[in-house]
Amino acid sequence: xxxxxxxxxxxxxxxxxxxxxxxxxxxxxxxxxxxxxxxxxxxxxxxxxxxxxxxxxxxxxxxxxxxxxxxxxxxxxxxxx
Numbered sequence: 001x002x003x004x005x006x007x008x009x010x011x012x013x014x015x016x017x018x019x020x021x022x023x024x025x026x027x028x029x030x031x032x033x034x035x036x037x038x039x040x041x042x043x044x045x046x047x048x049x050x051x052x053x054x055x056x057x058x059x060x061x062x063x064x065x066x067x068x069x070x071x072x073x074x075x076x077x078x079x080x081x
Contacts, residue, residue, distance in 0.1 A: 001046060009046065013039040026077055030068045037061040 013036055020032035037060030044053035 006043075006046060009039055009043045013043065024078060026072055026075075027069075030065060030072065033068070034061050034065045037064070 016032050016036040016039060020029045020036060023029050023032065037056060040060065041053045041056040044050075044056055
């Protein structure tokens, strides 16, 4: 494992997760959560867990994002907070 790559991936995962919690626009939060799933997929790949990485890519970045966008279509895009 490459320590610099691990640091970059973990830093990216923490930043995208924090940004998804802080942003007011729900579509931006969906995009950030999809990016978080991508970073987690790369972390699992770096750890040698290809099956978990594939599942994370399919479910986390694919199906969940599609469900979130479909739910957003039926609600308001902006948060009320």
